[in-house]
Amino acid sequence: MTGRTGRPHWRHHPATDWFITLVCAQLLLLIFHYMAFGSSANLRLYDYLVMKTGYTARPDIVVVSIDDPTIEDHGGWPLQRRHYADLLQRMSTPANRPKAIGLDLLFIDSTDDDMQLAQALHDLPVVLPLTPIESSPLPALSAPSPNASMPDNSMVIPPSLARAVQTYGHILLAYDQDGISRSIAPNVPHSPHMALAMMQRSQDPDAVSKVEALSQSKTRQRFRMVDPEVGFTTISLKDALNPHLSADFFKDKWVLIGVTSPSLGDHHATAYTAITGASTPGVYIIASVLNEALNGQWISVLPDTPSMLLGLIWVMLTSLALFWSNPSRVFVVTPIALLMLCGIDLLLLSQFNTWANIMPSCIVIGFMGGFWSWRRLMTTVNILHLQLEKTQANAPLKIAKSPILPDATALFLNPFVDTTHRVVEELNTAIELQKNDLALLNSILQQIPEPVAIFDAGHKHLTSNQAMNGLARKLQLNVHSSAHYDFDQLVNALQISKSRALHSGQEETTVSLSQYNLPNLYFIFRTSEIQSNDVYKLKLVTLSDITASQRHQIQREQTLQFLSHDMRTPVAAILALKKRLLLLPTNNMPQVQACADQITQNAQRLMDMMDGFIVHSQAEQMPLHLTGCLVSDLLDDAIEQAQPLADQHHIQLQLMETPALLRIMVDTHLIVRALLNLLHNAIRHGMPGSCVIIRTSPHAGQVQPMARIEILNPIGAMLPDNDVKGFGLGLKFVKTTIQRHDGKFHLQIPYQEVDDHMAWIALDIPLYND
Template sequence: MKLRRRLGIEWAGVALAASLIVTGLIYWNSLANFDNLLYDQLSEYDRPAAPDDVLIIAIDEDSLAAFGKWPWSRDRHAELLALLADADPKAIAFDLLLSEPGDSAEDMALADAAAKNENLLLPLHFVFPGSNGADFDIKEPIAPLKQAASAIGHVNLLFDRDGVVRRTSLCFRGIADPATSMEVTWPHLMEQVYRSINGGISPAFSRRPDCQKPLLMPYADRGTFAQVSYAAVANGEMPGAFLKDKIILVGATAQGLGDQHPVPLGDGGTMAGVEIMANLLNDIREDNFITPVSVPTQIALSLIPTWILLIGFWRWRPRTTIFVSVGLVICILAASAILLSLRIWFAPGAALVGLALVYPVWGWRRLQATSDFMDDELKNYRSDTPDIPVLQAPLGPVDLVTEQAEELAHAIKHVRDLRRFISDALTNLPDPMFITDLDGKVKFVNKLAQTGVEDGAQNLALDDMLKRFVAPEDLDDVKDYLALDQNLREHDYVDFTSLNDEVFAMRRARVLSDEGDLRGHIHYLADITEVANAAQEREEVLQLLSHDMRSPQAAILALLDGQDATDDNRRIENHARRTLALADNFVGLARIKSSEFSGEEILLSDLVIEANDSLWPLAKQRGIQSSVEDQTDGAFIIGEPSSLYRSFANLIDNAIKYSPDNSKITIQLRNIAIDKQLFVSVTIADQGNGIAEDMVDHLFERFASNDLDSKGAVKGAGLGLNFVAAVIARHGGTIRAENMRDSGACFTVLLPLAPDPVEPA
């Protein structure tokens, strides 16, 4: 439990830390470079095709060679636009920034040429930061061109942290004038091309509540868009039919013009801005953008593999865990690739980091916790290990964990040896023994308990096991014993006769765990056949004493009755009575110790009066008055009438024997309370010489007697008071003897008052 609790706490800590780290990595986009690199590799396998109706008129090296270095005069562009107007294309996106005024005549000529084209779209761009406290400045085409154009749109590019153009925004929104604080939205130039051709906004634009939110652009392979040289078109080398119904993008592709940018292609090269625009236009037309999952979705998807692995730590073996970890990595990459084919981007970096984090960290913490636990348990083991005759090989120098593993291996071997030692010891016990679990199934039997059970005793039900040992007439007694609560038993064993007429004493003991939890029971059968035979012989001796020895003495007394009271007759009578009393006391003591208490409700005053009346002839013979004073108002006790009657008769007889002639014996009964418990007190006081001082402390011991002051006809043998003390103790009472101040001895008996009867409900 201690190890489980610690591992549970540390598992929760690892789970919480990993979840927070994964969430933080996603929230702050800390793995953008890794995710972008993976995105670039995966996007290689599903690139869109370039459409046939998009044509790039490129200001390339051939054009620079034909018309001179850049920038060219605006008349050159006016000639191109005039030529394109005659070819009747679908739309023209003139991706050249013409925001600075030039020669007014050239500007007007360019504006007139631009006005001849129905769908001419011109770019604007933004300069960051802006002037006069503005966030940005807007660089629009010169006024004549702006008026001649069908629409204008922004052409700013979005660069990721690594400088690669992977994303775009379909619009740009911002406050153009800080004085008015009015927000203005500028659609992208390619969105304007789409609108000029289709007469409405694109599905991608209309579907997004925030058109400025970046979208991932799928790129066609470099060079797949149709491209012709600016010089070839301007020199009339391209027939008008080739240009008709084309979407024409005019832009710079020459390396020296500064419009080359890194894009996510496998070759790692750059792409001209106009070709980037062509890819963007294709994505807008095909509604082919890749949408990144939202941040909450990204967090949830990234945490799922981590939590699968965390939960699996509790159920899987380490070998299974490593295979599952590799499988989860493959699943994450596969899921990212599949979603990318569905135009959804799930960045797998944080999910992979989560797996890479929890596996070694949890392995480290589990190893540390297990190492500490093994260290503590091995220390406890070494301190608690019993000394048994087994050998242990010495350990060599190794690292800590290996040393603990070796110690654990030796401890397990030692436990096996200890188990074998205990098993051998139990198996070879001189009496039958078997162990049952909490379900009453036999889990272990020793050699003697297995004897005669040909089909084995393992997993036998307890009742079936008992039927193989216990004689049918004693089976119920054994089951009653086993049904008793062990803490409430009056006797800790039960004896029975076996099917082979052997006598066993069955004892049951609990099997407890180290924490004190009940695990089963041990049943031990001690062979007491010889003891039982001895008990039978003792009973026969008691019968001899109680019948065969008493009968001759009673016959002697009967023969002497009516004979002359000669000295010889009196001597014979005295010895016969003494022998008879000795036999009665001896038999009474023996039977008390060999039988269970079986009490009933007794009115104690009646029993004492009856005992006193039985001795009236002896008292009258010597002129002694013996009276009973009852102050109990009918007190009942729980007792055995015969033994109690004999006890009080012995006490009254002793009082008569040690009282002088013509004296008085007082017997008093009253109720008293001691420590809130009610008792009946019986005091018997005589007027004799009292008890000798050296006898007071030994009066109730066996064979303790002093007959010097006895006036009776029968001298004591020292068993009468011993019998009385045994009977009173058997009834839960006490007896005390003392000398009174004036003269005489006083015996006080305390017996518990019977509880009030429970009235039926």
């Protein structure tokens, strides 16, 4: 059965997803076992669990160590064989006779002490290590013969010693792929392992019976290494030769004599090497093998088939647990299943001395949890996608109800009812009832030209229209994140007290955005509460744009200021000069000429003010006449007009331009007048004989690259504050002009980065690219 989109209906059923997941997991488990995947991790887990179970040494095993102090006191290495003979002679007394002695030493060359050593070996249960000849490899595996002497072509040993010793044992170790020794071969051709040979030589019935059980074994046997922090009973050869040693110290003990000095190199990597940071002497490895053999607790490794069967069963049980549980608990069920599987392996190891390779199963279970989550997620996505397609086609949302199962099958199958399917069923019902109304309301909200935002009872942002989002970007609020901005952030950005903002519905609150270097924008801030069903309280924020009317009001106030004060000053000066001119004698032409010049100057000033009034009105009006031009051309025009005033005040104008061409799109008349206003301010506030520096440079803005124009001039001891109106049209005209061009105005008096008596003004105007 397929739907309108061609997707098979069976994807909606969790039982199918469970079956697909189980089959994939079982196949992956078989492949991992066949490829021996995770072998290194399996060995690491084995070492960890073996060490966690703890294993201590038997008290009847004694190691006689040949350590560095012994070698120093007895003339260096190799030691004279008479020292070994002296030790063995002390053990030959009935009161000090051990059960068996293992000499983990190679006697290859003949010495003068061989006869003495042979006499000491004759009556003791001594086992010597098997020493194969390099040119004569051991023959193929055959039935061992523990009590037989080694053939002449299998080892090199002085004849006197060979006649005195009856038993030999091999000391070969088996290494795993990570270079660590965890097992031994019980038998090689003609010889068992030295530990087993010692048990055979001891004539102890219990030990002999344990050896006979392994006499025909050709497989490797894993043994537990004794914890080095506990260790075996150890005595150095130097102390063992001390006459004050107890006469029955070695009575009925298993004695191993071997080298423990690190300088002699008989050290091997074991499970404890990674912890202690040091390898283990070979004599202690033989002691651990002997310890394991006497306890009869060899570790058996399950073959691949039983391990794989255990893994298949556990994977199936885990898949059922995933199926029965809520999909959100997948990553809780999976670790629990892994821990339980490790617990089973630990139980087998500690109670039954059996190890199963569970690492492939652990990897598959981890994969299965993620795969099951992905399958259920894909099912949910497919269901929602089908419903979305139906919604776009104006079809009613319909989803099959969960079947009501009969009583006979309800107990087993009710847990299999898909939780995701039931959740989607309820969500679709609710969404269908509300989506049309919400879509209509949101469409109306987006079409409102005024900025509007809605916040919840906790003042968190719910929604807003495009006008509000655009204003929020100008206010440098975070609009792109999932959390947006809250009510408090908006109020702080508008510089309104929170208490006043919460009660702004009762009275109008006017806000200005001039502090953000924006064109002078003015809004009326209002808030109102929306309550629904006595549960939801929403806060509606609206901003009514009154920029146009506010600019007209500003122009009116400035016109009155020009007419009432600024323009009256030069007119009054002209009238006063006229009266003075009438009183001057006619024959005093220099004074008449000076008075006429002052009249002309004041008249020109009056004309400049009238022209400035027109320019100031142009800066406040809405449209701008933008033209692409170079910053250098604008500065040349401004400097040319300001040069006469600079010459009059004996101030030099120095232009420092960047090599880069800075092209901007501006109203050239307004920008030149703003630059001229700043130059007039710098000249009039500057010190006679000083230099006004004008420099240009590219500047990296927050949104786009800028062209920066800087003006620096010394201002003497009288430091005007940052709110000084300046000369000409004033700094307010400059700020308005720059903000209308999306630029930024910077003023710092004094400019401490250079000099405390230096003023610094910077204009940032966006660069224009053709």
